[in-house]
Amino acid sequence: MAPRWKGKDTKAKKDSEDEAHKEPMSKIIYLLQSSLVQSDAAGFLSGNSVRVAVEAEQTDLFVKACFGQPVSTVEKDKQWFQLGLEEAFYLCNSLKCLKINGSNNSPQDDQELWHFMRSKKKAFSCFYKGYSHLRLKNWVVRPGAQYGVDFVVYRHHPALVHSEYGVLVLSGGDDNDCNGRLREWSDFHCTTRLLGSVAKSLLVLYISKNGVGDDSPSCLAKYTVEERTITRWSPQQCREG
Amino acid sequence: MAPRWKGKDTKAKKDSEDEAHKEPMSKIIYLLQSSLVQSDAAGFLSGNSVRVAVEAEQTDLFVKACFGQPVSTVEKDKQWFQLGLEEAFYLCNSLKCLKINGSNNSPQDDQELWHFMRSKKKAFSCFYKGYSHLRLKNWVVRPGAQYGVDFVVYRHHPALVHSEYGVLVLSGGDDNDCNGRLREWSDFHCTTRLLGSVAKSLLVLYISKNGVGDDSPSCLAKYTVEERTITRWSPQQCREG
Numbered sequence: 480m481a482p483r484w485k486g487k488d489t490k491a492k493k494d495s496e497d498e499a500h501k502e503p504m505s506k507i508i509y510l511l512q513s514s515l516v517q518s519d520a521a522g523f524l525s526g527n528s529v530r531v532a533v534e535a536e537q538t539d540l541f542v543k544a545c546f547g548q549p550v551s552t553v554e555k556d557k558q559w560f561q562l563g564l565e566e567a568f569y570l571c572n573s574l575k576c577l578k579i580n581g582s583n584n585s586p587q588d589d590q591e592l593w594h595f596m597r598s599k600k601k602a603f604s605c606f607y608k609g610y611s612h613l614r615l616k617n618w619v620v621r622p623g624a625q626y627g628v629d630f631v632v633y634r635h636h637p638a639l640v641h642s643e644y645g646v647l648v649l650s651g652g653d654d655n656d657c658n659g660r661l662r663e664w665s666d667f668h669c670t671t672r673l674l675g676s677v678a679k680s681l682l683v684l685y686i687s688k689n690g691v692g693d694d695s696p697s698c699l700a701k702y703t704v705e706e707r708t709i710t711r712w713s714p715q716q717c718r719e720g
Numbered sequence: 721m722a723p724r725w726k727g728k729d730t731k732a733k734k735d736s737e738d739e740a741h742k743e744p745m746s747k748i749i750y751l752l753q754s755s756l757v758q759s760d761a762a763g764f765l766s767g768n769s770v771r772v773a774v775e776a777e778q779t780d781l782f783v784k785a786c787f788g789q790p791v792s793t794v795e796k797d798k799q800w801f802q803l804g805l806e807e808a809f810y811l812c813n814s815l816k817c818l819k820i821n822g823s824n825n826s827p828q829d830d831q832e833l834w835h836f837m838r839s840k841k842k843a844f845s846c847f848y849k850g851y852s853h854l855r856l857k858n859w860v861v862r863p864g865a866q867y868g869v870d871f872v873v874y875r876h877h878p879a880l881v882h883s884e885y886g887v888l889v890l891s892g893g894d895d896n897d898c899n900g901r902l903r904e905w906s907d908f909h910c911t912t913r914l915l916g917s918v919a920k921s922l923l924v925l926y927i928s929k930n931g932v933g934d935d936s937p938s939c940l941a942k943y944t945v946e947e948r949t950i951t952r953w954s955p956q957q958c959r960e961g
Contacts, residue, residue: 627910647906660907662900665888669868669907673914 482634483641483678499635504544504617508574511540515576522567523580524587527599529567531577532557545619545636546570563622564596564603565610572696573611593696602650604693604702605657609648609684612704620646627673629658632682644682644708645674657686671711681709723875724882724919740876745785745858749815752781756817763808764821765828768840770808772818773798786860786877787811804863805837805844806851813937814852834937843891845934845943846898850889850925853945861887868914870899873923885923885949886915898927912952922950 484499486492514537522531530550533541538558541547547562562570570577571592578586587595596603606629613620619633621642628645647670650657661667661683674681685705691698725740727733755778763772771791774782779799782788788803803811811818812833819827828836837844847870854861860874862883869886888911891898902908902924915922926946932939 624906624909625913627906627908627913629906658906659900659903662903665865665868665870665899666901666907666910667868668865669910669914672866672868673910673917676914676917 482643485639485641495639499639502543504619504635507540507543508617511537511544511546512574512576514540515570515574519578520576521578521580521586522562523584524582524595525561527564529562529564529579530559531562532559534558543636545621545633564600565607565620568592568596568607569611569614573615589696597693602648602657604688604698605650605686606648608686608699608702608704609646611699612684613646626677626679627670628681631679642679645670645679646682646684648684648686650686650688667709671709675711683707683709723884726880726882736880740880743784745860745876748781748784749858752778752785752787753815753817755781756811756815760819761817762819762821762827763803764825765823765836766802768805770803770805770820771800772803772808773800775799784877786862786874805841806848806861809833809837809848810852810855814856830937838934843889843898845929845939846891846927847889849927849940849943849945850887852940853925854887867918867920868911869922872920883920886911886920887923887925889925889927891927891929908950912950916952924948924950 482496484492484495486495515533518534518537520531520533520537522529531547532554534557538549538560541558541560542549546566547560550559550561552559567577567579571579572589579592581587581591581595596607600606610620610630613630613632619636620630621633621637623629623631623645626645629648630646631642632644632646633642634640647660648658649661661670671681683706685707687703687705688698689701689703691701723737725733725736727736756774759775759778761772761774761778763770772788773795775798779790779801782799782801783790787807788801791800791802793800808818808820812820813830820833822828822832822836837848841847851861851871854871854873860877861871862874862878864870864872864886867886870889871887872883873885873887874883875881888901889899890902902911912922924947926948928944928946929939930942930944932942
């Protein structure tokens with residue numbers, strides 16, 4: 480499927496595409512990373528998410544890079560963002576541009592943070608491997624709950640382009656405890672039909688743990704990811720190409 | 721949700737409703753049952769289905785009662801119908817109006833037929849309990865594959881009314897091996913959103929085996945069925961009724 484740029488007419492769509500090409504996601508992420516490193520940014524654990532307060536310039540970068548949700552507050556000089564578990568850990572562990580404080584108000588090390596994430600989400604290791612796999616390839620990754628999937632991915636900012644894939648993260652190979660989806664044909668039918676109706680394909684990421692546990696974030700480097708797209712087959716449409 | 725009668729305009733919809741009330745499904749099923757008993761009808765096992773050849777009058781009743789699919793053949797005086805496993809077993813075991821021959825060309829008794837069904841479909845006992853539960857209440861029950869569910873149910877013939885529910889049959893209580901659906905929130909989101917987009921609700925039938933096995937069809941009487949409908953919750957729509 481080709482990317483579907485947003486816009487009322489052909490010209491507006493072309494403008495969206497040009498804007499995306501002018502400022503690729505890799506560059507936006509790099510700017511966000513540099514800015515957060517420079518300001519020694521720190522967030523804190525809050526329930527099932529991480530909250531971080533940022534300056535005006537960083538607000539723009541957070542929005543452009545599609546990390547978290549802005550939170551309304553009465554503070555004028557600061558903007559708060561609420562990050563999901565995968566998003567926070569990605570900024571912290573993969574981009575190394577965010578510190579996260581625990582309840583004792585001191586920065587958590589990777590190991591402490593890893594245990595926190597796993598205590599909040601049983602299959603965090605698999606979901607995070609899937610999330611980081613796509614973010615590292617500069618896809619914009621957002622929650623997929625409204626489409627009944629784990630994530631949806633965009634080629635660039637959701638303001639410029641429709642998402643192309645709904646993503647389910649499954650744990651293949653040596654165990655199957657990551658996600659109870661796609662065990663029945665009816666689930667395949669349901670998921671591909673729903674995604675098809677909103678012009679998306681189903682992307683399944685099979686995470687193989689290769690016999691490695693998930694006690695520490697160092698296991699992530701040993702996990703492998705197998706990608707498969709799944710689409711509906713229609714005898715009429717598929718005949719003679 | 722109110723039934724959605726089919727028709728181009730209000731009058732046509734009213735005609736559909738009147739037609740359904742004039743000839744209720746209970747009456748159609750009774751006529752089919754009587755006719756099949758009278759003609760001593762017999763079908764035979766064929767792969768994952770049962771085939772039965774019927775006279776002209778019975779063809780009409782099969783179509784009206786929504787059992788099976790008519791099969792095109794060159795025979796002029798007979799119409800063949802292909803019945804699904806649940807449909808065939810319902811006519812045979814519950815309505816007692818159809819005999820089914822095995823490979824030796826002699827009628828299978830209930831026990832033989834039960835074993836055949838279970839060899840073709842692992843969780844046949846649960847699916848059949850769900851199917852017969854709805855048919856006994858005079859719902860028209862059809863396969864639900866295109867909506868990613870086990871069945872769809874209609875208040876009357878699909879020519880007169882849209883289906884109101886997509887049905888998933890789950891095995892609750894003492895075991896959970898019937899169907900691997902609805903184990904994750906994302907699956908709930910996916911199913912309710914898809915069904916919502918085609919104006920149906922999700923009906924979940926939880927079958928409790930109550931500690932009884934599924935070695936013979938006599939177990940069915942001891943199974944209990946718990947019905948739940950599940951719909952999406954929207955804060956905007958649900959506030960202030």
